[in-house]
Amino acid sequence: MGVEIDTKEFKLKPMKCEFNFLSKSDGSAILSQGETVTLVSVNGPLDIKMQSQSIEKSTLEVLFCTKGGKPSVADRYKESIIRQTCETAILGSLYPRSGITVTIQELEDYGGLLSCALNCTCLALLNSGLAMRFVFAAISCAVDESGNIVLEPTQEQATSARALLNFVFESRNKDLLTGFSEGSYSESAYEEALERCRAASDLVFTFYRDIISKYSNVI
Amino acid sequence: MAGLSRKKLQLPKSVLEMKFMKRTKERIEKELENIHGHEGLYSNIITNEMRTATGNYIPEASFIYCENLIDGRLSFKGMNPEIERLMDLETPKEEESGEMQKDVSDEVLVKNMNKFKTRKRQSLTPSKYNVPSKKKK
Amino acid sequence: MREVYLSNCEKGFLQKVISEGHRLDGRNYNESRKLEISFGSEYGSCIVSLGETKVLAQVSCEVVQPKQIRPNEGILYINVEISPMAAPQFEANRQTDLTVYLNRLLEKCYKDSKCIDLESLCIVVEEKVWSLRVDIKVLNHEGNLIECASIATLASLAHFKRPDVTRSGDKVIIHTLIEKDPIPTVLYHYPVCIAFAIFSNDILVSDPSFIEESVCTSSSEEGGNKGGILVVGMNQYKELCLLDLMGAAIYNSNLVHKALINAADRCKEIVDLVKKSIVNNDTLRQKRVKKNFSDIITTEHMLSLSKRDLSICLKNYNVDDIEMSQDEEMEDDEDQNPEPSKYDVVPSLPQTAEIIAQKGASSWIEISSGSEED
Amino acid sequence: MKASVGDVVLPGDYCEEISAVGEKAKVIIGPGLQKEIDHVYVTKAGILKKRNPNTYWVDNYQKRYIPARGENVIGVVVQKAGDIFRVDVGSSTTAALSYLSFEGATKKNKPDVQIGDVVYAKMLVASKDMEPELVCVDSHGKKGRMGVLSDGFVFKCSLNLIRKILNPHCPLLESLKNEWPFELAAGMNGRIWIKANTMRETIALGNAILGAEYLSDEEIKSMCTNIATILAGHVS
Numbered sequence: 001m002g003v004e005i006d007t008k009e010f011k012l013k014p015m016k017c018e019f020n021f022l023s024k025s026d027g028s029a030i031l032s033q034g035e036t037v038t039l040v041s042v043n044g045p046l047d048i049k050m051q052s053q054s055i056e057k058s059t060l061e062v063l064f065c066t067k068g069g070k071p072s073v074a075d076r077y078k079e080s081i082i083r084q085t086c087e088t089a090i091l092g093s094l095y096p097r098s099g100i101t102v103t104i105q106e107l108e109d110y111g112g113l114l115s116c117a118l119n120c121t122c123l124a125l126l127n128s129g130l131a132m133r134f135v136f137a138a139i140s141c142a143v144d145e146s147g148n149i150v151l152e153p154t155q156e157q158a159t160s161a162r163a164l165l166n167f168v169f170e171s172r173n174k175d176l177l178t179g180f181s182e183g184s185y186s187e188s189a190y191e192e193a194l195e196r197c198r199a200a201s202d203l204v205f206t207f208y209r210d211i212i213s214k215y216s217n218v219i
Numbered sequence: 220m221a222g223l224s225r226k227k228l229q230l231p232k233s234v235l236e237m238k239f240m241k242r243t244k245e246r247i248e249k250e251l252e253n254i255h256g257h258e259g260l261y262s263n264i265i266t267n268e269m270r271t272a273t274g275n276y277i278p279e280a281s282f283i284y285c286e287n288l289i290d291g292r293l294s295f296k297g298m299n300p301e302i303e304r305l306m307d308l309e310t311p312k313e314e315e316s317g318e319m320q321k322d323v324s325d326e327v328l329v330k331n332m333n334k335f336k337t338r339k340r341q342s343l344t345p346s347k348y349n350v351p352s353k354k355k356k
Numbered sequence: 357m358r359e360v361y362l363s364n365c366e367k368g369f370l371q372k373v374i375s376e377g378h379r380l381d382g383r384n385y386n387e388s389r390k391l392e393i394s395f396g397s398e399y400g401s402c403i404v405s406l407g408e409t410k411v412l413a414q415v416s417c418e419v420v421q422p423k424q425i426r427p428n429e430g431i432l433y434i435n436v437e438i439s440p441m442a443a444p445q446f447e448a449n450r451q452t453d454l455t456v457y458l459n460r461l462l463e464k465c466y467k468d469s470k471c472i473d474l475e476s477l478c479i480v481v482e483e484k485v486w487s488l489r490v491d492i493k494v495l496n497h498e499g500n501l502i503e504c505a506s507i508a509t510l511a512s513l514a515h516f517k518r519p520d521v522t523r524s525g526d527k528v529i530i531h532t533l534i535e536k537d538p539i540p541t542v543l544y545h546y547p548v549c550i551a552f553a554i555f556s557n558d559i560l561v562s563d564p565s566f567i568e569e570s571v572c573t574s575s576s577e578e579g580g581n582k583g584g585i586l587v588v589g590m591n592q593y594k595e596l597c598l599l600d601l602m603g604a605a606i607y608n609s610n611l612v613h614k615a616l617i618n619a620a621d622r623c624k625e626i627v628d629l630v631k632k633s634i635v636n637n638d639t640l641r642q643k644r645v646k647k648n649f650s651d652i653i654t655t656e657h658m659l660s661l662s663k664r665d666l667s668i669c670l671k672n673y674n675v676d677d678i679e680m681s682q683d684e685e686m687e688d689d690e691d692q693n694p695e696p697s698k699y700d701v702v703p704s705l706p707q708t709a710e711i712i713a714q715k716g717a718s719s720w721i722e723i724s725s726g727s728e729e730d
Numbered sequence: 731m732k733a734s735v736g737d738v739v740l741p742g743d744y745c746e747e748i749s750a751v752g753e754k755a756k757v758i759i760g761p762g763l764q765k766e767i768d769h770v771y772v773t774k775a776g777i778l779k780k781r782n783p784n785t786y787w788v789d790n791y792q793k794r795y796i797p798a799r800g801e802n803v804i805g806v807v808v809q810k811a812g813d814i815f816r817v818d819v820g821s822s823t824t825a826a827l828s829y830l831s832f833e834g835a836t837k838k839n840k841p842d843v844q845i846g847d848v849v850y851a852k853m854l855v856a857s858k859d860m861e862p863e864l865v866c867v868d869s870h871g872k873k874g875r876m877g878v879l880s881d882g883f884v885f886k887c888s889l890n891l892i893r894k895i896l897n898p899h900c901p902l903l904e905s906l907k908n909e910w911p912f913e914l915a916a917g918m919n920g921r922i923w924i925k926a927n928t929m930r931e932t933i934a935l936g937n938a939i940l941g942a943e944y945l946s947d948e949e950i951k952s953m954c955t956n957i958a959t960i961l962a963g964h965v966s
Contacts, residue, residue: 063441
């Protein structure tokens, strides 16, 4: 499917990020994608009770907190997606018998919350200095009634879309790390969405590199 | 059977045959025996290349070998005399070699050394130049 | 709750610093850290940061059956949560005694003091009342959580607006925020909890930082513990609604008296700031400017870390002495690229006036009440 | 993505140059890099640096300490368990410090170390699978610069700041050392112990160190002179 996709006409929401937002966490980042804002804190490697330790790699614990108080199943679903992505990204084998806790706090939800949480988690992991195999970037896109792909849909486009697809790409050779979707879509729509999101993930990786360079030339 | 990778000092056979060397002979044989035994055990997994390849990459987990940092414990203006004594012990070497008061500047020294070498080769009478060495205590 | 270790030299040095009239970060005894209140895009959600201590408060409402004993009153529910985000020593969804302590104090200060008019929350007596739920999330624990949490609770309650309700016969219609302007909660008075750390029983220190809190509540070797945390709940009319002491007993009464006087003017200051920030948040909303938590993301926090709010600081160390020229340079290159511009592939910048049709009171035109519920 | 020395690197980038040099000669790959079958991959985000005898590493920002062998650290004694002290060094587990590993310590005369004391020790054993071990003596049994640090004050900071002030070219210590007498111990685990004659001088020292993290060299110098004037100006 080597359809040539030029990256000019891609629409990514403006992203703003800040490192070290929380002084007490080992690594923290606050990221705003468009109007959706998330705050992630990473603590680790920490010591944990015996029974939850594992010999060959560190135990990853992800906690997703919504703004409202009542914990719901949706949070557990988001936690499992984020844990599965971080499990492959973090070199857990370097910190055996220890625990890493990732806490995600939702501050504003105007669509694309999960992909904003994933990108913010990746930035917080970079800030915490934990060894990682690669960096990952989450892109969401919507398939509207007429079947064409809308990248990074706004709240209205998302609610009225036929399907919502989210992809997480890793930075080594842009392989698909995690994919989750809602709604129904055709096979070809899936293929095209995959390619467009993969091309758009470059923009996110360049954003990461820019943020890191902004902070490292100061330190 | 791959020879032992490391050249081991082996006693000559005749010495091993002697009566009093009996016990060491058995020990060496047992050693050889269990090395070969081991090799046979995993030979399908461990290839020779694995056994002989020495990695060129040395992983190093600490920054102290990368950036040459000064020692972490310091004391200034007589706060802790013991530490200051240790600091003076370690740093003078650098200072001396660093800004040692040189009455003869380096370039002049280099020029003289060249002249010295050429004169030595032409005259080939070493006696004249032994004198300075005797002076050195 | 993992162990937080405090070394003897930290305890000894801090006691010495406090007894000599100074404090570690250069503040004097009754000086508090910088207080910032920022509001989110929804009503009733705000982040309060007191120095580096940060707390998020979110108010939500729903219609419930009232209690039998109070058929005509709404319900207020306050819930404090401390996640591992606050500090590495906290474990996930684990009720520590700190959360119970905070919960209890906030309930005393906001429920028992009757600062909220619960009758105005009643829709149908004995059948339907509004239940307000305040969720407090500690984001960063740098000491004095109770003061930061109470300011967050007060600010979010004062900022919260519930949907309007019209009753016709036995039918009750709850209007969405767009149909009818939401109704602000009615607050009789604005109570705030102010915390003081007491050192060796005669020194009163306001807004203790994390290390000051742990040192004054730690038991020193030479017998017992002479420190403690005194929490004073007071409103802007100088009425006392809460007094709580943790740690050693106080035996000279003028200490409490001094604390009450300090608390009075500190509370006045806080309440004015809360009211002012709510007022200018409302004016911004009238002017249709999108206010959002993303505005708290700035690059100057990192610069301020290096200059203004150092955790160890001389009393009159101010950063402007460093030749101003350096500062300008630092600031200048920051302004040129406030945001990584090449990533704004979306033409409309959040701050521009162009407004995307959003929830909220601003767009009246094409909304039918069905499609846009909260 | 391919990276070269001096670049800002992200995890997942690989460096051709290191593997090229690696074919022929010995290469030391420092923190932040990992040799995998095909390339040397970057595992931490920061700036890729190189030092002459084929030493490569990534200078990244980090607050949490991972024990590494041979590093001098500052720990707080938290427990006496049998014949070892448990010392908190800010890593995931507490480190073990045998009471014999002090100068002149024997079974009978035990070193005078209380719970809560601060020690400056060297990390003898540090691997991911084993519990870290500290010692306070060098190989000849001398304590050198290690041992218990009495009074003064200890505070936490990022690992980068430690490497910054211990860098020989950093102007911080140069400009402070002839201002007022003070003593300093910087542990690679992001903890600094400071001690001066008066309380104000100690606070001034802490202020200068923490203030230096995000400043350039000239700004550090002007900050130090500024702090020295404030200190000298006030008799109190």
